Amino acid sequence: MNIPRSSFPRIVIIGGGFAGIALAKRLRNKKVQVVLLDKHNYHNFQPLMYQVATGGLEPDSIAYPIRKVVQEHKDFYFRLADVKEIDSINNKIIADIGELKYDYLVIATGSKTNFFGNKEMERNCMAMKTIPQSLNIRSLILENFEQALLTNDIDERHSLMNFVLVGGGPTGVELAGALAEMKKAILPKDYPDLDIRKMEINLIQSGDRILNTMSENASQKAEEFLIKLGVSVWKNVRVTGYDSRVVTTNSDLTFDSATVIWTAGVQGALVNGLNVHSLIARVDRIKVNAYNQVEGYDNIFAIGDIASMSLEEYPQGHPMMAQPAIQQGKHLSENLARLLDKKEMKPFVYKDKGSMATIGRNKAVVDLPHYHFSGVFAWYVWMFVHLFSLIGFKNKAVVFLNWVYNYVRFDREARLIIRPYKKKQIATFTTDEI
Amino acid sequence: MNIPRSSFPRIVIIGGGFAGIALAKRLRNKKVQVVLLDKHNYHNFQPLMYQVATGGLEPDSIAYPIRKVVQEHKDFYFRLADVKEIDSINNKIIADIGELKYDYLVIATGSKTNFFGNKEMERNCMAMKTIPQSLNIRSLILENFEQALLTNDIDERHSLMNFVLVGGGPTGVELAGALAEMKKAILPKDYPDLDIRKMEINLIQSGDRILNTMSENASQKAEEFLIKLGVSVWKNVRVTGYDSRVVTTNSDLTFDSATVIWTAGVQGALVNGLNVHSLIARVDRIKVNAYNQVEGYDNIFAIGDIASMSLEEYPQGHPMMAQPAIQQGKHLSENLARLLDKKEMKPFVYKDKGSMATIGRNKAVVDLPHYHFSGVFAWYVWMFVHLFSLIGFKNKAVVFLNWVYNYVRFDREARLIIRPYKKKQIATFTTDEI
Known part of the structure; x- marks a missing residue:
């Protein structure tokens, strides 16, 4: 090498x-x-990936060239x-x-x-663990609405405007919230000739509460926030299959959807x-x-x-x-x-600094080790922590500028279909394909 | 429809x-x-495309959702x-x-x-008329350097670090300047284990001056600036072929290059x-x-x-x-x-507001109808005009922030290979493939 x-x-x-x-x-x-x-030649800040998928941020704002992180190190080599x-x-x-x-x-x-071995789900669902995957989700969401304009078939239009998110962890919750904000503030303006009220956002959680790694309080608040935003939260429901048209579950419940995003494992x-x-x-x-x-x-x-x-x-x-x-x-x-130095190693001790999730405009839940809170202040804390965790001054500044703009203008400008996403139809197409 | x-x-x-x-x-x-x-669902600001290709700007900064431009229009329909x-x-x-x-x-x-019917050139050269094409160029430039690190073959490394730009119009000139700035300020820091001095930038112009739609003064100044930045400017040379390894011309001159960017028509x-x-x-x-x-x-x-x-x-x-x-x-x-209104139409009269090109840090040429100038002031004028021509407040602000950052820090942070570019090898791959 x-x-x-x-x-x-x-x-x-x-x-x-x-x-x-x-x-x-x-x-x-x-x-x-x-x-x-x-x-990849970049480090990416996964906690903000859902904002790339929903047009709030550009991928470059949450990614950082690895070579730049280690630019001044001596005896250091990076290889792609x-x-x-x-x-x-x-x-x-x-x-x-x-x-x-x-x-x-x-x-x-x-x-x-992790699709837990379900090949059909792996083939037909969108995943969101990489930047290209997030960009694919962004493209697909927008393509769906463009397509919904073209059809007179009510069922097809419903399927195109019905979003199913599998998994009620932080990623699923934050994505659901962001989609709900798009539904409220952006899509009605962009698609005046479409009845955006008919857009559905379904969040499916197999357990009996969302955000189940956080406090009971956080779960409950997050669910309230989501419901207020118009998201349908389905608990104790396990998705069993998706043939690219219909989502089946372990109950009678099914969903006709063109877009299933898998964040369940x-x-x-x-x-x-x-x-x-x-x-x-x-x-x-x-x-x-x-x-x-x-x-x-x-x-x-x-x-x-x-x-x-x-x-x-x-x-x-x-x-x-x-x-x-x-x-x-x-x-x-x-x-x-x-x-x-031939000294003895010290055991690792994890300091739990807490966890948090944002649900939408002015809405977040924060669990600190000894204190749980939610609402507007939690939302500020969430933004502050995420902003300062980004590597690099420029990324911080650009993300800050975007957030202020999005907040003041109720807008998200990065809704560009730069590379159209071609829906997977063939079995050999794996989810890691970029 | x-x-x-x-x-x-x-x-x-x-x-x-x-x-x-x-x-x-x-x-x-x-x-x-x-x-x-x-x-596409976006309008793009072509004059700044070369900055996307060279990692200075994100694509979202120079593109703008078309639906947003016409959001408040009545009886207006956009279709992708x-x-x-x-x-x-x-x-x-x-x-x-x-x-x-x-x-x-x-x-x-x-x-x-326009490849003027030369299918071989069309197959093997990079073009830069769309955002995906610009992103491909960005990926390829960076992939070349990653690859150059891996080879012990001097010829191969030379070819990977040898950039040929065909066409001395504004796009070719601005791209050459941006590459030269990368060579000077960024690549030596990113690739300390590579001898970046060996990177070559060749700008090939078929006519007897570059920027031939501008004034003689602009052509001459731009050429001086480029030469000062280490770009080799070849005039009166016509490229005749490129088999993905060697660029041939109408003279004895040839170039071994892995990257030929075509801006000649x-x-x-x-x-x-x-x-x-x-x-x-x-x-x-x-x-x-x-x-x-x-x-x-x-x-x-x-x-x-x-x-x-x-x-x-x-x-x-x-x-x-x-x-x-x-x-x-x-x-x-x-x-x-x-x-x-059944009134008579009026003939179109073009008001020539002048033209300009930037060559690099502090270097630009500007032709106003009655006044030609170049240098630092021209560079400020260039920036001002381009900044204010961008659609949307957020794009203006983000581009401005990026420029200030890039200027102060001698940096360009958008050097991420988000979607690797796979070099075209097969004849059926057209340049419009994204």
């Missing part, structure tokens, strides 16, 4: 998400050579690469651009959409080659010890969504979101330094 | 570019029904449609989404890249069905009289790049740029009103 050996040990990091970037940034000026590999396999016996990884030896390997590949984005005993089957996460060391390996670590550290408070591993990933990345940088 | 007849005569406009939008905006509240058709044919005998157009009768038809389809984006006598063959423009009426038709008009009004000062028709298009669009709105 064309990377010269230096006098320092080489740490190879797979993945430039929250965990990988947090680690890479802190290895700067440490006595190591760092090679960061990612399939898709890692295919880990060869732990020979301490090397095998990627589409060649092979590379490592002294220490850190797997930070994150997660991908994630699984680790595994790389081949690790011992099967190191993996947790159903969710494809990697078992790690308290130092994020992969079970069964001395020099392989895993951090972020892909890693599952089983603790009393988190028997299934930490929640798959930004905070544990960032904290594990930071912590591992210290542990690696200790390891190289 | 599902559009109800109103009591007013129906004007169908094909194309939402500068001409079509200028016309549509001014038909607001006139006693007409307006139907605007475009292949690809018009295939004009059936002038039955006064209707035939599009991919159906047929539509018109009382008056306005063709404002603009222009597309445009032609009208014709719609089928008009009488052949109304057309100018080589450039595919439509002959119009002084009222923009298509020769041989009473109720069909053409405006903008597609229209060629032969006058003493402009025997080939007006220059194919924004100003004549906008002015013709405005003027036609008045003439249509006169026509409907």
Whole structure:
């Protein structure tokens, strides 16, 4: 892979998400050579992806060039690469651009959409884990309305204007809220010759409350907000199939819909080659010890969504979101330094800073460790936290400007179909196709 | 096409570019029904497209939703449609989404890249007339550098870092300047393990001066600026072929290059069905009289790049740029009103407001009707004019913010490969593929 050996040990990091970037940034000026590999040349801020999908933000505002993050690091190499396999016996990884030896390997590949083996759903639903996927959703939403104008068939028009979101986690809830805001403020102006009141937004949750990783209070408030915005919230309903026309469920309930967005589950984005005993089957996460060391390996670590550290408070591993990933990345940088200094590593301790979700204009729910609140103030807190978590001054400024504009003008201007989305019709088209 | 007849005569406009939008905006509240058709749901500001291609701006900043432009118009319909044919005998157009009768038809389809029949060039060169094409160029430039890191073959690396721009008009010149700025300020920081000094930018012009539609002074200054930035300017050289590896010319000169961008010509984006006598063959423009009426038709008009009004000062028709298009669009709105009032139409008179081009940081050339100047002040004028020509407050603000940031930080942050560009290898892939 064309990377010269230096006098320092080489740490190879797979993945430039929250965990990988947090680690890479802190290895700067440490006595190591760092090679960061990612399939994309940018880091993206997943929590705001739903705003790209609904025309509130441009993709460039929430993405940041990885090379820029690490521009001033010495003995640092970034490569755009898709890692295919880990060869732990020979301490090397095998990627589409060649092979590379490592002294220490850190797997930070994150997660991908989990359809739980339902191939039909995988083929026909939209996922929203990558920027191209979000842009596809944006295009499809707008294309649906353009198409709805053209038909005289009431059923077809209904199907085009009926949106089904599967999964009541933060992504599903925030997307439902954003769609509802579009319905209220933008679409009636854009499509005066269409009866936008007929647009439906259905949020389907298999459990008995939405936002089930948050407090009861947050769930209840979020549901109230959504209902006020006109979203139909279906609880205790499990989607069983979608043939690109009709959504079936475990009850009599069905939905005729041209657009089903699946946010109901994630699984680790595994790389081949690790011992099967190191993996947790159903969710494809990697078992790690308290130092994020992969079970069964001395020099392989895993951090972020892909890693599952089983603790009393988190028997299934930490929640798959930004905070544990960032904290594990930071912590591992210290542990690696200790390891190289032949000192003992320190166990990772997760500081729960709380969680939050926004539902729409002036509406959010926030759970802090000892305090839960919702409403306008929560919404400001949500915006403030997200704004300041973005990397880079320019992204912050552009997002801020967009938000102020959208708020004052009740508008979202990024409703452009730059690349039309062609609905998948053939079975060989996978959801990762961009 | 599902559009109800109103009591007013129906004007169908094909194309939402500068001409079509200028016309549509001014038909607001006139006693007409307006139907605007475009292949895209956005209007785009072509003069800044090169900044999208070189990572300085996001596509959303220079594009604007057409529906938003005409949101408050009454008796106005927009349809996303690809018009295939004009059936002038039955006064209707035939599009991919159906047929539509018109009382008056306005063709404002603009222009597309002209490869002058060279199929090999068309297959292997990048064009830059649409936003997806600009994004493809952006992806390809960045992919080239990622790839250059991976090879030990000096020839291959040279080819990947050698950029050939064919055509010394404003687009070629501005693109060359932007690439040179990237070479100077950004690429050395992003690719510390690559010798960026070896990057080459070649601008090839068939005539004996670049910017040959501008003053001699502008041509000379622009060339000086480009040379100072390290661009090689080749005049009196005509490119004859490009097999995706080697560019051949009418002299001994050849270029090994992985990236050839063709900006050497445009032609009208014709719609089928008009009488052949109304057309100018080589450039595919439509002959119009002084009222923009298509020769041989009473109720069909053409405006903008597609229209060629032969006058003493402009025997080939007006220059194919924004100003004549906008002015013709405005003027036609008045003439249509006169026509409907059974008044006599007034001939179009073009007001030349001058032309300008920017070459890079602090460098531009401006030709006003009676005054030519260049340098820092010209650069401010260029920025001011372009900023204020953008539609919409938010686009203006975001572009301004980006420019200030890029200027102060010597940076361009939009260097993301959102959708990788797959190099065309097969003959069936046309340049319009997005």
